[in-house]
Amino acid sequence: MTRYVGRENVRKRLEPLAGQPGRTVYAGGTARIETADETITVRPPFGLPHEADYETVELGPLFDALAGDHIVAALLVRLGGYAVGVFEGERLVASKVGSRFVKGRHKKGGSSSGRFSRRREEQARALIETASDTAVRVLNPWRDRAEYVALGGDRTTVDHVLAAHSELAWLADRALPRFFDVREPRQRVLERLPYEFYAAELVALPRRRGAWP
Numbered sequence: 001m002t003r004y005v006g007r008e009n010v011r012k013r014l015e016p017l018a019g020q021p022g023r024t025v026y027a028g029g030t031a032r033i034e035t036a037d038e039t040i041t042v043r044p045p046f047g048l049p050h051e052a053d054y055e056t057v058e059l060g061p062l063f064d065a066l067a068g069d070h071i072v073a074a075l076l077v078r079l080g081g082y083a084v085g086v087f088e089g090e091r092l093v094a095s096k097v098g099s100r101f102v103k104g105r106h107k108k109g110g111s112s113s114g115r116f117s118r119r120r121e122e123q124a125r126a127l128i129e130t131a132s133d134t135a136v137r138v139l140n141p142w143r144d145r146a147e148y149v150a151l152g153g154d155r156t157t158v159d160h161v162l163a164a165h166s167e168l169a170w171l172a173d174r175a176l177p178r179f180f181d182v183r184e185p186r187q188r189v190l191e192r193l194p195y196e197f198y199a200a201e202l203v204a205l206p207r208r209r210g211a212w213p
Contacts, residue, residue, distance in 0.1 A: 004178075004199040007066040010042060013202075017057045024054040031062040036207065043201040045176060046070055046148065066200060073139045073146040074193055075131075075171060076185035077161050078153040079124055082131035083185035084138045086146065090194035096138050097187045098130060128157065132164035135171070143170055150197045152180030 005013065014033070023034040029048045033040045035057060042062060050061035069089035076083040085095035139146070149171045151158050162168050180196055182189055 002201055002203050004196070005202045006195050007044075007198045007200060010066060010200050010202060011063060014040070014042075014059055014062075018059050020057045022055075022057045024056065024058045026050045026052050026061055031059075033057055033059075034207070038207055039205050041201075041203045045178065045197060045200060066198075070147045071142065071145050072148045072150055072194075072197060073142055073171065073174075074150040074152070074190065074197075075135055075139070075158065075161065076150075076152045076180070076182045076190065076193075077127075077131050077157045078182070078185055079127060079157055081185045082127070082134065082153075082161075083182075083187065083190040084131070084135050085190045085193075086139065086142045087194055090198070092191055094138055094142070095187070095190055096134050097185065097190065098134065124157075128160045128164055132161045132168060135161065136165050136167050139171065140167055146174065148176055148197075149174045150180055150193060151175050152182040152193075153185055155179055 017033065017035060020035060022036070025032045025034075026048065030041055030043045031048060033042070044062070044065040046065070046068065048062065048065045050065070052058075052061070072087045074083070074085045074087065081097070081099040083095070083097040085092050087093065151171070162172055176197060178197070180193065
């Protein structure tokens with residue numbers, strides 16, 4: 001089962017295995033570590049260019065990739081709120097959060113339902129416009145420096161925000177593959193986001209008895 005594990009926790013999990021007999025394969029952006037008891041595959045979030053095959057558990061290239069800090073722009077949006085920020089490493093250096101009321105879905109039919117839907121659409125458009133304007137103001141000054149972009153919240157709403165301004169096209173081009181599930185785009189959530197975008201994909205599977213060496 002794949003899970004995302006914070007980079008320091010990956011180090012703590014793997015460090016006791018360093019130098020043990022086994023096999024380590026670096027290829028395709030992943031490190032596959034085979035020991036007598038298990039096979040662990042780790043994919044760092046910002047890539048792993050090293051490629052090699054070792055006859056022991058060799059963790060140096062993996063740890064180097066996990067330890068690297070980057071400049072990451074973030075855009076988190078759901079109907080009802082947004083959070084925009086820029087991180088140098090794990091430090092938030094620019095940010096803006098906001099909220100706009102958007103009515104929930106109407107459960108009844110009739111003419112009132114039509115009026116409700118139109119009002120809801122107007123509120124959603126206002127939120128999207130405000131979020132896209134904010135993203136331009138906060139993120140575009142970092143366009144030449146930002147290496148990656150973390151997108152999260154509601155995917156459809158984020159897509160609408162990106163489409164609302166041609167100046168935001170670069171965000172999609174640099175977006176991390178992982179879309180971050182954020183229920184409330186708030187300042188405290190934004191400040192905790194680095195743990196998530198520096199987390200690595202990790203899969204650990206027990207080895208079959210008799211499969212080693």
